[in-house]
Amino acid sequence: MDATDLVDVQGLVVRRGAFRLEVPAWRVGPGQVVGIVGPNGAGKTTLLEAVAGLRPVDAGSVRVFGLDPWAHPVEVRSALGFMSDDMAVFDLRVERLLRMVSGYYPSWDGALARELVARFAIDTRKKAGALSRGEGTRLRLVMAMAFRPCLLVLDEPAAALDLSGRRRLLESVLEVVRDPQRSVLVSSHVLHDVERVADRLLVLHAGRVIHEGETATLVGEDRTLEEAIEAWGAA
Amino acid sequence: MGGGVSTTAVVPAPSLRNDLVAGWRHFVNGVRMTARDPFALGLLAFAGAVTVPFWGFGLGIHPFEARHLPWPRGVVTFTRGWTSTALKLAIRFPHAEIAFAQLLGAALVAGALGPSSARRRWPAASDRGMPALPLGPRARVIAEVLAVSLYVLIARAAVLAFGGVRLGRTLFGHDPRFATYPDVAWLGTTLLPALASPTAAYVSSFVVNTVLGMLLAFPLVLAWATTTRLDARGLVKLAVASLLVFGAASVGAMAHVGSALLVCGSVSAFLLVRLDDGSRAESVHPARPVGFRRSPGPLAQLRRDAWLGPARRLWWVLLLAGALPLALTLVSRATGPDADPHGRLVSLAALAAFLQWPALLLVALFPFGLGLVPHGTSAGSLFSGAFVRSWSALPVEPRTVTRAVYAHGLVAAGVAWLMLCLQVRVLGARLGPALYELPAVFLMAGIAVCEAVGDRRRGLAAVGALAMFQFGLPFGFALLPEVLGSAVPFARNGMPLAIAGYAVGLAGALPPLVHLRGRAVTPALQG
Numbered sequence: 184m185d186a187t188d189l190v191d192v193q194g195l196v197v198r199r200g201a202f203r204l205e206v207p208a209w210r211v212g213p214g215q216v217v218g219i220v221g222p223n224g225a226g227k228t229t230l231l232e233a234v235a236g237l238r239p240v241d242a243g244s245v246r247v248f249g250l251d252p253w254a255h256p257v258e259v260r261s262a263l264g265f266m267s268d269d270m271a272v273f274d275l276r277v278e279r280l281l282r283m284v285s286g287y288y289p290s291w292d293g294a295l296a297r298e299l300v301a302r303f304a305i306d307t308r309k310k311a312g313a314l315s316r317g318e319g320t321r322l323r324l325v326m327a328m329a330f331r332p333c334l335l336v337l338d339e340p341a342a343a344l345d346l347s348g349r350r351r352l353l354e355s356v357l358e359v360v361r362d363p364q365r366s367v368l369v370s371s372h373v374l375h376d377v378e379r380v381a382d383r384l385l386v387l388h389a390g391r392v393i394h395e396g397e398t399a400t401l402v403g404e405d406r407t408l409e410e411a412i413e414a415w416g417a418a
Numbered sequence: 419m420g421g422g423v424s425t426t427a428v429v430p431a432p433s434l435r436n437d438l439v440a441g442w443r444h445f446v447n448g449v450r451m452t453a454r455d456p457f458a459l460g461l462l463a464f465a466g467a468v469t470v471p472f473w474g475f476g477l478g479i480h481p482f483e484a485r486h487l488p489w490p491r492g493v494v495t496f497t498r499g500w501t502s503t504a505l506k507l508a509i510r511f512p513h514a515e516i517a518f519a520q521l522l523g524a525a526l527v528a529g530a531l532g533p534s535s536a537r538r539r540w541p542a543a544s545d546r547g548m549p550a551l552p553l554g555p556r557a558r559v560i561a562e563v564l565a566v567s568l569y570v571l572i573a574r575a576a577v578l579a580f581g582g583v584r585l586g587r588t589l590f591g592h593d594p595r596f597a598t599y600p601d602v603a604w605l606g607t608t609l610l611p612a613l614a615s616p617t618a619a620y621v622s623s624f625v626v627n628t629v630l631g632m633l634l635a636f637p638l639v640l641a642w643a644t645t646t647r648l649d650a651r652g653l654v655k656l657a658v659a660s661l662l663v664f665g666a667a668s669v670g671a672m673a674h675v676g677s678a679l680l681v682c683g684s685v686s687a688f689l690l691v692r693l694d695d696g697s698r699a700e701s702v703h704p705a706r707p708v709g710f711r712r713s714p715g716p717l718a719q720l721r722r723d724a725w726l727g728p729a730r731r732l733w734w735v736l737l738l739a740g741a742l743p744l745a746l747t748l749v750s751r752a753t754g755p756d757a758d759p760h761g762r763l764v765s766l767a768a769l770a771a772f773l774q775w776p777a778l779l780l781v782a783l784f785p786f787g788l789g790l791v792p793h794g795t796s797a798g799s800l801f802s803g804a805f806v807r808s809w810s811a812l813p814v815e816p817r818t819v820t821r822a823v824y825a826h827g828l829v830a831a832g833v834a835w836l837m838l839c840l841q842v843r844v845l846g847a848r849l850g851p852a853l854y855e856l857p858a859v860f861l862m863a864g865i866a867v868c869e870a871v872g873d874r875r876r877g878l879a880a881v882g883a884l885a886m887f888q889f890g891l892p893f894g895f896a897l898l899p900e901v902l903g904s905a906v907p908f909a910r911n912g913m914p915l916a917i918a919g920y921a922v923g924l925a926g927a928l929p930p931l932v933h934l935r936g937r938a939v940t941p942a943l944q945g
Contacts, residue, residue: 237810257716260813270811271804273788278708285710286719287812293710300708307708326811 188212189334189366190234194243197229204229204390214363216356218381218398219370220412225387227370231338234368235265247334261288264332266323268339277322278307288330296329302351316343328355335359337369341376349376356380378408386415441557448565462566464885465526466573468893470585521660522889524635527566528642556690563639567632578624633678637663637685644689659685716813723786724822728830731787739777740837743770747844764845771841775855778834782862785826790869803872820933823870827863835859850912857887857923864930876929883926887919
């Protein structure tokens, strides 16, 4: 592992029932936006959960900031922001929820949090449980980004967002990576958005890595990411 | 197009007949689905069996008074000014432990609706909507409640068929005439000419008790079944319905078929009109500037929230359920018999002390002052593990959260138990029944942990142990000798019951402790 790598995966095997994810080797350095793509059931969420320390691995190793995220959740998640569309949150009013969460991050940036709340147009008076799916997604994005994490892990962030929401999400992601020390991992079915922001790709299919590398190299100039994925048989 | 079978759905004209047919069809489906669900059948059989003796006494009026002070004259003769009437109403609250048992029995019945009706009803998140069946939500819930009630009646009938005569002797043996209800005596006389014989009187009494009991139980089951969220709105509706039903029972309204029908119909209509199908808009609070906390570090913050969170968020519960009943008890002790010759203040204090126990126990289910079932797309069912998952994105160890949940459960339930013992001592009652309740402390903590981590198997086992400990064993020890005959070697003193209760409590409370060790993969993550 390179000392500067934010994520280092070696010989990873994760089993979920009959499903098996295998990632022989994968690294993410600082200042990268990595798009993780593949059809439903390819293992995208499983991989991101393993990186975020939410799921143990059955073989191999995952290192985030040089630490095992499963064994060191406090240290890793103090600098890793994880967002998933169906992530459970406490059913509190949004402003109380954000206040509660802020106490767990020494690096919480109140001004940034307020800016993100305004940017994503979240009604802080509502309870988290009363938000629509899109509003809930935006809330989870704020929670993941407001403490300025070194590594931002987004699992299907655009699934419930409308066009303006996706645009604001992309703006926020690009702001994150203006800091050369920070990186973003994003899995999404909205391939157009992935193509716009991701400089590297990890393509999964049926639990296997079928392509990994720079987006421009993998996709080429004369086709879109969607066409490339169809050509690889990973649609 | 050629002839043959049409594949397009036909829109029927709106009519009451269509609604009734659809309701009947749903009722039959509910009966079939319940019959295929062993868990639901077990719950319903348990509820039907343990509440057998309660349906009669739960009507709030001793058979003697029901017979000699019929409604509404009973209310008139009770009136001596509004304060006296309100006090009498509270004290006449049908033996609080029986009312509580009936309410819990109704909860069990409604709980059995969940697996049978393909809708997680308690608690339910709004995004787990009902499948779109061609049936209105009100007709649907009535049909489902009636379907599970049928099995409760079957269980009750089985118990009465086997031991009804002996039970009748125990309940009404001092005078079989007290087993007869005045306004249905004519029915009994017509159907059972030999009404003078004790057996016929007991049979008619149990039949009438069943009818009246169903009229009392139906709104309670409906109240639980239509509570889609365990939030303030849902619980207030539940409390109002319960108070209306038991309040009516306390003045004898549920002891007579006519008035019982009126009360049952009114309360049920109230519940159905206010049915929350998830479409009601949440209340919007005034906007406040978003403020944040300065972090002392994640672990320090976690400890701080674990200790201070419950007090900060649940202070009103601690005040109402903790301090107020204790104050009532102390006042009643300080007030001499001269000032309270009829012991009404003592009775009121005893009632408050009795209700304090379950209210404070429930605080065990609010670690950090947060409900154990937070909202999320996949949350909304019991033992989902959503609580620990809600902490998953925060920089805290899940094991630390789990241990904090257990510690909170122990402390909250432990304080509730100590308060119960204190109340019992101050009120001058025997300490034995309070000591019997000790295993409930560990059971509640275990249930809280299983809910938090998503261990459905151990969680349901703990809930079952709690129900058996709280109702099944006392019922068995008190009543089975009567039902099965004195040949059954059940002792009547408290020690065998205590030993059995502690054994059951231990069996339910120990397994959840496995989640306090190490960093196990929570059941919610498996598969």
